[in-house]
Amino acid sequence: MTILAIDTSNDAMGIALVKDKQIIASYTSINKNKHSTRLMPAIDRLMKDANIEPSQLSKIAVAIGPGSYTGVRIGLSIAKTMAWSLDIPIVGLSSLKILTLSLTMYDYKICPFFDARRGLVFTGLYNSDGTIEIEEQNIKMTDWLDRLATLDVPIVFVSPDIELYESMIQESLKEHAHFAPKGFHVTQPGLLGIESKEYPPDDVHTLIPQYLRLVEAEAKWLESQKDGSK
Amino acid sequence: MGEIMNDKKDQYILAIETSCDETAVAIIKNGNEVVSNVVASQIESHKRFGGVVPEVASRHHVEQMTHVLEEAFVKSNLEMESIDAIAVTQGPGLVGALLVGVSTAKALAFAHQKPLIGVHHIAGHIYANQLQEPFTFPLLALVVSGGHTELILMRDHYDFEVIGETRDDAAGEAYDKVARTLNLPYPGGPEIDRLAQEGVDRFDFPRAWLEEGSFDFSFSGLKSSVINTVHNAKQKGETVEIADIATSFQSSVTDVLVEKTYRAAEYYGVKEIIVAGGVAANSGLRSALLDRFDSSAIQVKIPPLWLCTDNAAMIGAAGMVAYEKGYRAGWDLNANPGLDIEMYSKN
Ligand SMILES: [Zn+2]
Numbered sequence: 001m002t003i004l005a006i007d008t009s010n011d012a013m014g015i016a017l018v019k020d021k022q023i024i025a026s027y028t029s030i031n032k033n034k035h036s037t038r039l040m041p042a043i044d045r046l047m048k049d050a051n052i053e054p055s056q057l058s059k060i061a062v063a064i065g066p067g068s069y070t071g072v073r074i075g076l077s078i079a080k081t082m083a084w085s086l087d088i089p090i091v092g093l094s095s096l097k098i099l100t101l102s103l104t105m106y107d108y109k110i111c112p113f114f115d116a117r118r119g120l121v122f123t124g125l126y127n128s129d130g131t132i133e134i135e136e137q138n139i140k141m142t143d144w145l146d147r148l149a150t151l152d153v154p155i156v157f158v159s160p161d162i163e164l165y166e167s168m169i170q171e172s173l174k175e176h177a178h179f180a181p182k183g184f185h186v187t188q189p190g191l192l193g194i195e196s197k198e199y200p201p202d203d204v205h206t207l208i209p210q211y212l213r214l215v216e217a218e219a220k221w222l223e224s225q226k227d228g229s230k
Numbered sequence: 231m232g233e234i235m236n237d238k239k240d241q242y243i244l245a246i247e248t249s250c251d252e253t254a255v256a257i258i259k260n261g262n263e264v265v266s267n268v269v270a271s272q273i274e275s276h277k278r279f280g281g282v283v284p285e286v287a288s289r290h291h292v293e294q295m296t297h298v299l300e301e302a303f304v305k306s307n308l309e310m311e312s313i314d315a316i317a318v319t320q321g322p323g324l325v326g327a328l329l330v331g332v333s334t335a336k337a338l339a340f341a342h343q344k345p346l347i348g349v350h351h352i353a354g355h356i357y358a359n360q361l362q363e364p365f366t367f368p369l370l371a372l373v374v375s376g377g378h379t380e381l382i383l384m385r386d387h388y389d390f391e392v393i394g395e396t397r398d399d400a401a402g403e404a405y406d407k408v409a410r411t412l413n414l415p416y417p418g419g420p421e422i423d424r425l426a427q428e429g430v431d432r433f434d435f436p437r438a439w440l441e442e443g444s445f446d447f448s449f450s451g452l453k454s455s456v457i458n459t460v461h462n463a464k465q466k467g468e469t470v471e472i473a474d475i476a477t478s479f480q481s482s483v484t485d486v487l488v489e490k491t492y493r494a495a496e497y498y499g500v501k502e503i504i505v506a507g508g509v510a511a512n513s514g515l516r517s518a519l520l521d522r523f524d525s526s527a528i529q530v531k532i533p534p535l536w537l538c539t540d541n542a543a544m545i546g547a548a549g550m551v552a553y554e555k556g557y558r559a560g561w562d563l564n565a566n567p568g569l570d571i572e573m574y575s576k577n
Contacts, residue, residue: 036329040336040561070326073292074333082509084296085310094317115548209289214272217283 004061005193008035008069008075017050018086018193025050025192035074061196064092065210072209090203099158100126101191108156115161138212145172179195244313244416245546248331249323249351255292255302258546266305267543270294280416288326317549319350321569327566343573347552348559349545351576355506358537358544370500372491375507376402379447394445404449411457412472423512424478429473435482446495484518502529510538
């Protein structure tokens with residue numbers, strides 16, 4: 001049972017090989033906008049280092065977003081094609097969920113997020129047992145924090161963009177604001193591989209990115225359809 | 231080189247094309263036989279925007295890709311093991327769209343340890359003609375599409391010399407803009423071509439010949455002239471016969487395309503003319519070209535309609551030649567939205 005895990009949904013590129021219950025190889029690096037040229041050479045290297053042939057893979061685990069549209073598509077295109085052509089199962093996991101995987105030892109609610117520019121974030125709220133408490137969404141960080149404040153419970157925040165929002169979170173949630181230890185604010189591809197064992201396989205053809213946001217032209221078009229019907 | 235060369239085994243290329251709004255996969259045998267050719271067009275989705283929205287195109291590609299791959303294999307009755315190499319359009323085109331194809335091709339090549347070949351989209355359009363008949367060099371390719379208007383001289387396989395290109399709009403772009411001015415549905419090219427059969431060339435729109443001896447093109451003056459004519463008529467409250475506008479516009483475009491192609495063909499002494507790209511589907515252009523070269527010894531080859539529009543069979547045809555020439559891409563192959571055909575052929 002050898003799983004290849006791939007996450008290129010945000011600035012970090014993370015790949016790992018999980019054999020049985022062990023992470024046997026893992027590589028993470030942050031290098032914006034370079035996923036296309038770096039991902040396949042990295043997978044090639046990782047598999048050679050672990051002495052695994054592509055034909056020996058038994059499952060692909062992949063991050064489906066939210067995050068960079070292009071990054072998500074590169075990872076998903078490679079993951080889907082490998083799973084389809086090797087005829088092995090594929091499991092897609094939310095990129096936000098992947099961030100929470102190293103924090104389940106806390107008895108706090110977990111809020112993973114990615115900066116989505118102009119004060120917006122991609123975020124959601126998870127329970128410590130891994131279940132979702134508030135669905136993933138694209139929302140203004142100020143509105144999101146207002147909502148979390150009403151819960152009146154301790155929440156641990158985890159994000160590669162934590163520095164952008166740390167003081168804002170602290171101000172809003174006061175003593176309920178907690179932060180993941182340094183070094184945990186990045187994708188954990190090995191944990192993605194391990195976690196994927198708990199999930200039934202997705203349909204390789206219908207597994208698509210989770211963008212959490214419409215294309216602007218599409219949003220405008222939908223709006224115009226509504227106006228037109230008035 | 232371990233194989234015995236006289237033992238000629240059939241060779242199969244799997245090709246992928248996603249440079250714009252078609253998700254396409256084809257399997258080509260021995261470089262000239264189409265085993266399967268699947269094209270999932272997104273045109274219905276982009277119609278509502280009046281043009282291709284790049285992010286929407288990328289989203290559709292990732293949704294369609296494995297379906298199209300599977301269909302291409304089912305129709306071919308082949309297994310992955312029979313494929314000798316994977317070819318993919320690396321550019322030019324929309325970068326996000328190209329990336330889906332390039333990533334898919336890399337994954338296939340890696341998973342099955344097959345050679346990977348990057349193909350220039352325009353080389354693909356030109357090589358579409360080899361699916362009909364082998365080339366006779368030297369030849370001149372007239373490439374006309376939404377993004378390209380070029381005259382490319384080929385003295386040998388994969389030897390591309392751009393001897394003329396547009397200085398502003400591509401012919402296809404001019405078609406789209408004029409179609410919008412005339413309020414024709416998207417895509418405008420085929421609509422104008424249809425209307426042009428019914429009208430009269432009464433407007434005498436400009437033809438940009440540029441300086442003596444130039445094989446370059448320019449369509450922005452023509453485009454502005456058409457738009458002004460329509461606007462002026464509207465302001466004066468006159469009704470313009472849009473069929474007449476379409477006829478006059480189309481004859482201006484085809485006059486310049488055909489005459490420049492003819493002069494370049496004579497100048498370079500080519501044996502054949504290859505017409506390539508989406509606008510090659512235009513019936514006005516097809517008949518004007520055939521007329522002009524009617525009494526000439528130079529042969530004009532125009533591919534059937536299904537090979538003019540974007541497809542992966544043409545990428546397979548070009549990919550096979552690259553494969554035989556020993557072109558191999560690394561795992562770092564990237565999409566290149568501005569890939570230059572002259573540089574590409576010298577790599
Ligand atoms: Zn094209």
